Amino acid sequence: MNRHAQPSIPARPASPQPAGSTVADFDKLDGVLRSLLGEHERLLALAKEHQRAIAQADAAGLSSILAEQAEILHRVTGLEQLRRALVSRLAGAMPKQGQPQTVTALAAHAPAPLRDRLTSVAAALRELLNTLHREHQAVRQAAETLSSHMEGLMRQVCRRLSHAGTYARGGGFDASVQVVSSLDVRS
Secondary structure (H helix, E strand, C coil), X not given: CCCCCCCCCCCCCCCCCCXXXXXXXXXXXXXXXXHXXXXXXXXXXXXXXXXXXXXXXXXXXXXXXXXXXXXHHHHHHHHHHHHHHHHHHHHHHCCCCCCCCCHHHHHCCCCHHHHHHHHHHHHHHHHHHHHHHHHHHHHHHHHHHHHHHHHHHHHHHHHHHCCCXXXXXXXXXXXXXXXXXXXXXXX
């Protein structure tokens, strides 16, 4: 036996082959991510309708949109719980790497066809969530603008209706003003 020969170390595969149940979990994760993608696409369409309804001051439309958003968000909550459970289970079956397990990081351990599908759907979902965030910011800004406009209108109405001048400049009640009124009942 050669004293200088290095012991043979088996090469460690870059991504270990997952067990059958793990492959099923990867497949379930793919389905959940696709469902999340669909729900968020619906939310994006509703965000655009929400902006339109605000611009047109359509109270009935806003009510309908908010109800539909609530239903979608309820479904998203259930899907998110399922996604977290699957990611946790898959992360537990993978070697510890000392970093948070993202779907993209977990996908690296999936078989080739699933890996590609998971990576693409995760990227599409990430992009859609960023777009949805921007749209919701625009809806929020539109709602704040409408609210400020309505508040200004209400202040003007209050000032015009206050013949005695009892309302302050900001539209609130001015307690320092004393109103003296009389009614001539003899004439």
